[in-house]
Amino acid sequence: MGIFKPEVECASRDEMKALQTERLKKMVKNAYENVPFYKQKLDEAGVSPDDIQSIDDIVKLPFTLKTDLRDNFPYGLFAVPNSELVRIHASSGTTGKQTVVGYTKNDIDVWSESAARAIVATGGSKDDIVHISYGYGLFTGGLGLHYGAEYLGATAIPVSTGNTARQLQIFQDFGSTVLCCTPSYALYLGEYRRDNNIPLESLKLRAGIFGAEPWTDEMRKQIEALLGIEAYDIYGLSEIAGPGVSFDCECHNGMHVNEDYFYPEVIDPETLEPLPDGEIGELVFTCIGKEALPLVRYRTRDLCSLNHEKCACGRTTVRMSKPVGRSDDMLIIRGVNVFPSQIEHVLLQEGMQPNYLITVDRVNNLDTLTVDVEMNLDTFSDTVKDLEKAKKKLEAAMQSTLNVHASIRFVEYGTLPRSEGKAKRVIDKRKIK
Numbered sequence: 552m553g554i555f556k557p558e559v560e561c562a563s564r565d566e567m568k569a570l571q572t573e574r575l576k577k578m579v580k581n582a583y584e585n586v587p588f589y590k591q592k593l594d595e596a597g598v599s600p601d602d603i604q605s606i607d608d609i610v611k612l613p614f615t616l617k618t619d620l621r622d623n624f625p626y627g628l629f630a631v632p633n634s635e636l637v638r639i640h641a642s643s644g645t646t647g648k649q650t651v652v653g654y655t656k657n658d659i660d661v662w663s664e665s666a667a668r669a670i671v672a673t674g675g676s677k678d679d680i681v682h683i684s685y686g687y688g689l690f691t692g693g694l695g696l697h698y699g700a701e702y703l704g705a706t707a708i709p710v711s712t713g714n715t716a717r718q719l720q721i722f723q724d725f726g727s728t729v730l731c732c733t734p735s736y737a738l739y740l741g742e743y744r745r746d747n748n749i750p751l752e753s754l755k756l757r758a759g760i761f762g763a764e765p766w767t768d769e770m771r772k773q774i775e776a777l778l779g780i781e782a783y784d785i786y787g788l789s790e791i792a793g794p795g796v797s798f799d800c801e802c803h804n805g806m807h808v809n810e811d812y813f814y815p816e817v818i819d820p821e822t823l824e825p826l827p828d829g830e831i832g833e834l835v836f837t838c839i840g841k842e843a844l845p846l847v848r849y850r851t852r853d854l855c856s857l858n859h860e861k862c863a864c865g866r867t868t869v870r871m872s873k874p875v876g877r878s879d880d881m882l883i884i885r886g887v888n889v890f891p892s893q894i895e896h897v898l899l900q901e902g903m904q905p906n907y908l909i910t911v912d913r914v915n916n917l918d919t920l921t922v923d924v925e926m927n928l929d930t931f932s933d934t935v936k937d938l939e940k941a942k943k944k945l946e947a948a949m950q951s952t953l954n955v956h957a958s959i960r961f962v963e964y965g966t967l968p969r970s971e972g973k974a975k976r977v978i979d980k981r982k983i984k
């Protein structure tokens with residue numbers, strides 16, 4: 552299969568380190584000179600940009616957390632003036648405020664090239680018709696793959712999410728060859744095809760690029776059978792760029808990190824010390840190729856391991872294992888990130904008690920989110936109509952903050968379990984691992 556940029560993706564370790572060193576030096580200088588937050592952080596740590604002489608010196612640098620983005624909301628960590636920005640995206644924050652990310656023209660190119668590499672790794676070329684059913688909007692999925700497809704010279708179809716019948720119709724009418732969406736939606740599309748007797752022969756799909764949420768090899772096999780394709784994993788996060796930070800090749804044995812742009816480390820989340828290959832810890836990225844938001848050692852909270860061995864596909868770029876979980880409480884519901892703290896925030900804003908229980912399940916391969924909420928004695932109403940109205944209002948507030956539907960169930964005051972220690976607020980019934 553093809554490799555988009557062999558001189559980088561198949562570089563020797565020494566060549567890669569030289570490139571990373573050059574880029575790290577430049578980005579640390581940029582962050583130090585243009586982001587007051589980083590100037591202060593580095594000064595406090597007693598590190599000057601001149602102390603960074605090799606990529607291995609990265610361990611001298613302080614970490615960046617999601618809360619740092621929130622505390623500097625919305626543009627405080629940007630290293631360029633607004634006039635240099637060409638795009639903004641956002642993802643869920645831990646409370647009411649979103650995490651805002653920005654891109655210069657060059658940053659969009661870096662990201663698009665990264666996503667193009669992922670498409671090429673599936674055997675993709677400019678002949679492909681790339682059907683994009685990730686959401687378009689502030690979420691990076693839709694536009695990330697869209698720009699990747701165009702960067703490659705392939706044809707992008709910006710279908711976005713929803714309307715399953717229409718998605719199938721477009722597969723047939725436009726001859727889509729590569730499908731991009733969340734793995735759970737891919738499974739749903741496959742089942743819809745089967746249940747509506749749409750023959751596989753009427754589709755030209757050959758590959759799928761699925762990510763934004765955890766999924767298993769088992770699920771991969773099911774999707775492949777239902778859609779008659781080969782399914783590939785893709786990983787990314789808004790803070791670092793979006794989809795394409797790393798991607799699966801035909802060996803399906805770990806995702807190749809575009810480490811010339813996004814330098815990965817795996818650390819012990821307790822001691823914060825770097826861990827050797829093969830050991831599971833928290834994934835940390837430094838954006839060594841980006842201008843607008845040059846994050847230094849950003850703690851992703853995703854748990855995985857790294858592998859620097861050369862891959863059978865010919866690429867030498869480091870591979871990350873599928874994330875096995877997170878070191879925080881973030882949930883991913885239909886590809887949308889949800890923090891329990893956001894739900895609590897909405898409840899309090901709406902004048903409810905902070906006694907709640909979140910249940911996540913998977914029904915017909917689609918995630919469901921239910922929130923049991925204790926009724927306040929003062930808001931308690933015995934007319935069904937009033938309760939229904941209150942429920943609708945709360946559901947609308949949840950939808951607007953979380954960007955995903957949450958079913959509200961009112962329960963009587965005092966009936967949810969009280970805990971003496973850390974409250975258990977989430978029951979996740981999905982069997983993903």
Ligand code: DLL
Pocket residue numbers: 642685690691692695761762763764765766784785786787788789790793794795851853873874877883886888
């Ligand atoms: O989910 C970007 C993306 C879009 C990736 C489309 C792939 C495809 P965020 O909304 O910022 O960005 O969420 C990032 O999603 O920290 C992981 O916890 C999780 N995640 C993303 N890809 C995968 C994957 C996009 N392939 C968060 N497997 C990350 C497991 C994933 N988890």
